[in-house]
Amino acid sequence: MLAKSPVLQQAAAAAAKEVARIFGMESEKVYTHYNHTDSCHLLRWTARESYQFMYARPWEKVVQLYSNLVSRGTGASGLSELFSDKKYEMTNIMENGNSSDEKEVTGVASKAKEKGRGGRWNRVTFKIVLSYHGGSFDGWQKQPGLNTVQGAVEKSLGQFVDEKKAKQLKERSLPIEGCAVVAGRTDKGVTALQQVCSFYTWRKDVATGDIKAAINQVVPRKLVVLAVSKVSREFHPNFSAKWRHYLYIFPLKEENPKGNSDHTTSQNRSSIPDCDGEESPSSSQLDKQSMSDHPQAMPSDNSNEESSSLDEQEQGDGILIPRMKPQSFSVSKVDQLLRQLEGKMLSYKMFARDTQASRNMGPATECFMYHCRADKTTLPSTDKESEGGIKVMCVELVANRFLRKMVRVLVATAIREAAAGAEQDALITLMDATCRRATAPPAPPDGLCLVDVGYDEFKREKCFILD
Numbered sequence: 001m002l003a004k005s006p007v008l009q010q011a012a013a014a015a016a017k018e019v020a021r022i023f024g025m026e027s028e029k030v031y032t033h034y035n036h037t038d039s040c041h042l043l044r045w046t047a048r049e050s051y052q053f054m055y056a057r058p059w060e061k062v063v064q065l066y067s068n069l070v071s072r073g074t075g076a077s078g079l080s081e082l083f084s085d086k087k088y089e090m091t092n093i094m095e096n097g098n099s100s101d102e103k104e105v106t107g108v109a110s111k112a113k114e115k116g117r118g119g120r121w122n123r124v125t126f127k128i129v130l131s132y133h134g135g136s137f138d139g140w141q142k143q144p145g146l147n148t149v150q151g152a153v154e155k156s157l158g159q160f161v162d163e164k165k166a167k168q169l170k171e172r173s174l175p176i177e178g179c180a181v182v183a184g185r186t187d188k189g190v191t192a193l194q195q196v197c198s199f200y201t202w203r204k205d206v207a208t209g210d211i212k213a214a215i216n217q218v219v220p221r222k223l224v225v226l227a228v229s230k231v232s233r234e235f236h237p238n239f240s241a242k243w244r245h246y247l248y249i250f251p252l253k254e255e256n257p258k259g260n261s262d263h264t265t266s267q268n269r270s271s272i273p274d275c276d277g278e279e280s281p282s283s284s285q286l287d288k289q290s291m292s293d294h295p296q297a298m299p300s301d302n303s304n305e306e307s308s309s310l311d312e313q314e315q316g317d318g319i320l321i322p323r324m325k326p327q328s329f330s331v332s333k334v335d336q337l338l339r340q341l342e343g344k345m346l347s348y349k350m351f352a353r354d355t356q357a358s359r360n361m362g363p364a365t366e367c368f369m370y371h372c373r374a375d376k377t378t379l380p381s382t383d384k385e386s387e388g389g390i391k392v393m394c395v396e397l398v399a400n401r402f403l404r405k406m407v408r409v410l411v412a413t414a415i416r417e418a419a420a421g422a423e424q425d426a427l428i429t430l431m432d433a434t435c436r437r438a439t440a441p442p443a444p445p446d447g448l449c450l451v452d453v454g455y456d457e458f459k460r461e462k463c464f465i466l467d
Contacts, residue, residue, distance in 0.1 A: 034437040038429075043325055043420040050416050050440040057251040059446040061390050063135045065249070065379055066191040066449060070133045071221040076193045076451045079247065082377045082394065083464045125200040125235060126211060128153075128180070129227045134191035134445065136222040141185050152223055153180045153197065156214040162202040183237040183453040184244055187405065189445030194226065194452045196237045243370060243458045244402055245451040248395040248411045248443065252331075252376070326419040331393045333418035335374040337427050338395065338410075342372050350433050351410050352403035353442060367406070370458045371398035373465040374414070396465045398458060408442035416440045 036044055045053065069078040130153075138146040142154065157178025161169075166176050183196040199211070208228040215225045234240075349355075349365035373396050379389035395411050410427070417426040430438050452462075460466065 034433065034435055036438070038422065038426075040420040040422050044422075045325060045416050045419065045440070047437065047441050049325070050412060054412055054415070054441075054443050057444070058390060059251065059444060061251060061379055062249045062392070063446050067133045067135065067222075069193060070131045070191065070224055073131065073224045073226065075129075075131060075226050076245075078193070079449075079451065079464065081380060123200045123202045123233065124204065124206065125198055125231050125233055126206075126208065127227075127229050127231045127235060127237070128197050128199060128211065128215070128225060130195055130197070130215065130223065130225045131193050132191065132195065132219075132223045134186065134189045134448075136219065137188070139186060139188040139190070140182060140192075140195075149186075149223065150180055150182070152218045153215055154178050156218050157199050157211070159214060160199070160201050160203060160206045160211065164202070181237055183241050184402070184450065186448075186450055187445050190448045190450065192450040195450055196241070196453045198231070198235060198237050200233075237453070240455055241453050242456065243398055243400055243454045245454065245462070246397045246402070246407050247449045247451050247464070248397075248407060249379075249447045249449070250393040250395065250411065250415070250443070251447075252391040252393055326421070329415050329419035331374055331376050333421075334393065334395070334414045336424050337414050337417055337422070338372040338374055338397075340425055340428055341369045344369060344428075346428070346431055348403055348406050348410075348431065350431055350436055350439050351406045351413065353405040353409060353436070355404050365403065367402060368400045369397065370400070371396060371460060371463050373463070375465045394465065396463055398463065405442045407448060408445065409439050411447075412440035412443040415443075 072078055132149050136147075137149045137152075140149045142148050142150040154177040155175070157180065158176040161176055161178055169176050178199050178201070180197045180199050186192055186195070208230065211228045212225045215223065345366055345368045347365045348367050349361070352365065375394055375396075376391060377394055378391055381389040395414070397407055397410070413430065414427060423429070433439070454462075
């Protein structure tokens with residue numbers, strides 16, 4: 001009898017393994033929740049519970065705010081209305097389109113270095129500062145069949161491409177478009193108020209005003225150019241940047257229409273608890289036995305009705321947050337957790353998602369957090385019939401760099417840990433975890449905004465949330 005070839009043996013073994021798996025003859029590896037071992041592990045939300053809690057919010061209010069800010073064309077200074085005692089310094093924008101932080105890039109030394117050189121040094125590079133509404137685009141990066149910011153910008157820049165490049169594109173049957181390099185790509189739904197990108201051409205007759213007008217015509221009021229300036233060939237929006245400034249707005253309570261307290265549906269009342277309270281609730285919100293066994297489970301909530309409803313009703317796909325787990329969190333606790341990250345160079349690989357394997361270890365995962373705070377404020381009301389805007393939590397982060405989805409995971413995890421009553425160093429402890437399941441799923445992109453990109457040394461006075 002002839003022996004089977006190694007290939008047939010491997011195929012037979014794989015088939016047998018599959019049959020055993022289907023019929024339950026072999027225990028398949030099950031990916032369960034991360035096994036937290038700290039004292040509050042019983043109070044911590046699972047990934048699905050965290051996802052459910054984060055998405056059950058009136059996000060349309062935040063989306064509308066960002067849309068209004070972009071359409072005004074005022075950049076990051078429009079956020080000052082959320083912080084009455086703070087006026088944001090628009091460091092990237094001046095009357096002539098240049099900023100004080102570009103002096104090193106466009107200074108005399110750089111110009112002298114370029115003088116007398118040929119080739120690529122003869123091309124003209126433009127720095128473009130723009131705002132765009134995240135809800136109107138499928139992210140920054142250009143992708144086939146999707147409405148992206150990069151696609152819209154590069155299409156409008158096609159008219160400024162030099163003849164040589166235009167001829168090359170025609171020969172390859174490609175559309176005549178410019179090439180825009182960005183300071184940092186944003187996901188679908190993420191808004192940017194002062195994003196920075198660059199574009200170069202060998203044409204000498206291109207004016208900054210022409211570029212601004214061309215881009216502003218693509219998607220009016222949703223994609224707005226704030227400034228265009230000529231910069232040195234050495235300028236790179238990403239590599240030259242020294243810090244990135246993000247703001248995440250998290251809704252805390254639904255807006256109540258004036259004189260109509262019954263306008264809110266029972267479904268909304270049950271799925272959106274008030275999460276900004278600092279006082280202890282009545283005992284009816286939690287099961288008495290759970291409270292006695294787990295004293296940290298008592299939620300910080302001023303709305304007994306909403307928390308009780310959430311405790312008993314199904315949400316999403318029939319998922320329940322158990323009675324013993326908290327239904328809300330304290331904003332001050334989130335602030336305490338985030339402050340522990342300031343002034344430290346740490347590896348945030350556990351807070352990243354969808355990254356390449358080569359960027360999951362070592363220096364590629366390390367970020368230095370300059371500023372990390374959280375505070376409560378109120379969104380301005382856009383409804384004439386309402387008494388006021390909704391309460392929100394603002395999380396402000398400034399770092400030299402951010403990993404993919406890092407801000408959203410960090411916000412969601414900080415909220416989860418605050419609700420569970422974790423220790424102040426909980427976020428730092430999670431950085432030593434062995435699996436990314438230790439952190440929460442990314443928070444919704446609707447609340448995230450890229451405020452600014454800096455090319456000078458970071459100054460804390462530029463932030464909104466200060467001591």
